[in-house]
Amino acid sequence: MTNFELQDMVTEFRSASGVPGVVAGVYHAGEREVVAEGVTNVVTGEPMRADTGFLFGSVTKVFTTTLVMRQVERGRIDLDERVIAYLPEFRLAVPGAEDIRIRHLLSHTNGIDADLYFPDVNGPEALRVAVAGMAEQVGTLFAPGEYISYSNGGMIVAGRVLEVVAGLPYHELLQRDLFTPAGMNDAVTSAERAILRSTAVGHFADPVGARRTDLFKLPDSWGPAGSSAIGSVGDLLAFGRLHLSGGVAPNGTRVLSEDSAARMRTVTYSMGTPHLPPIGLGWLLMPFGDITVLSHSGASPGGVAVLMAVPGHDLVFAAYGNDARAMALFDRILLSLLRNRLGVTVPDLIAAPIEVEDLTPYTGTYRSNQMRVDVCVEDGVLAETATYEPADETQRRIVTAFAGGNVPVISRRFVPVGKDLFAPAGLPLEKFTGYSRQQLVSYHGIQNGKARYRSASGRMTRRG
Structure with missing residues (x-):
C-alpha cells in the first residue's frame, strides 16, 4: 500500500459515508505515512491535520498495562498478588474481590461487572472515589480466571493500584512515566491542555448529516480505562513501535524491559472462540492466518481510534475517525496492509452458515x-x-x-x-x-x- 493508495481509501470512504474527518497513519520498516481528511468539528469547520489530537479511548488500557509493568520491574507490584494487598479497602457488592489478582485486571479475566459503571467524578480523587463506590454498586459476572469479559472496571482498579504504589495521581503518572519517555510529544491528559492545539471532537450519524457530540469526554473516573488520554496518530505509532522494539521507544529511551514487552504480547488466556481473540496483558492478540496482530480499539463520545502492531514485520497502523462508522474503513485498511503490504494470506473466519436443530x-x-x-x-x-x-x-x-x-x-x-x-x-x-x-x-x-x-x-x- 503506497501513500497514494491509503489516501484513496480514506477519500473514497469519506465520500461514501459522510464521516466528517479521518486521520490514519502507517509505519513500516522505517517509513511513515499519514493521511488526514475532512474536519475536526462540523460546527467550526477546522480541517483535520496529520498532527490533530483526539481521544485515544480504550487504547489507553494498553498504556495502563504498560505503566503496571514498569512498576512490576521496580518490584512494587507482583502480577500474581491479590489486589487487596495493595488496596485493602477494595470491595465489591458481592463476595469475590478478595480473590482477584493483578493479572486478572490486565487480562480482562477479573469478572468485575462494571461495564456501564460511570462515577461522575473528576480531578485527582476520581479513582479513589470510583473504587470506593464499587463496594455498593458493582458485582461480579464470574469467578476470577473463569472467562474473558472486556473490563473497564478492572482497568479502573489497576489505575488506582498504580496511584497507591507510585504515589502520584494516574494522569500525572501517565505523563511522566509513559508519554514523556516514549516521545509521545503531542499526548496530554486533559481537555484543558488539548484545546491549546488542533483537537477533534466526536459526531453521530444523523438523517441530515453528522451531528457533533455534546459530551467531549467521559469523567476522569474512567481515566485508566480510556476517558482522558488525548494525542495524535504519531503518538500511537510511537507507542506501537515501542512494543515492537522490545520496550525501546523510537527516541532510543528504554520504557519497558524486553521481558515485560514480551509478557504483554504472550497469551495469558484464550476462550477458543473465533471472535474472541486470545488475550495477553493489555493487548488483544488477534490471529490473521499465520500471524498475530497486537490490537486495541478505543471508543469515545462519537469517535473511534485504533492501534494495531504486527510483530516480526515492523508494521504499526493507527487511526481515528470522528464518527464511529469509521471503524469499517479501519478494518478495510488493516486487511489491505496484511494482504497487499505484507503478503499475508488471511482466510475467511466463517465459511458458511450451519444448521442447528435446537436453538x-x-x-x-x-x-x-x-x-x-x-x-x-x-x-x-x-x-x-x-x-x-x-x-x-x-x-x-x-x-x-x-x-x-x-x-x-x-x-x-x-x-x-x-x-x-x-x-x-x-x-x-x-x-x-x-x-x-x-x-x-x-x-x-x-x-x-x-x-x-x-x-x-x-x-x-x-x-x-
Missing part, C-alpha cells in the same frame, strides 16, 4: 451491569433485544450523552455459523474476517440444556 439452549434473559438481553427463536433464527436499564439518573445522563442523545432498544437477528457461535443475519460473512469479527456472538457454559453466558463485543452477560 433453545441459547434462549432466555441475560444480564450484566445495567444491561438486559432477551433472546428467543423467531423463524428459525435467534432474535435478540438489548435494553439499557440505568442504575440512576447520573448513569442515564452519562450513557445517554455518550450514545449521542438516546440509548435505543436494539433488536437483531442471528444465524448459527459455528459451535455455539452466531453472526448477525443479512450481513456478508466475509465482513467478519477482520476486526469486525467482534460483532459475532457466542454462548458459553452450557449446563442442563441451557447456556450460562452470552458473549458479544468481548463482553459477557449472564443468564438470570
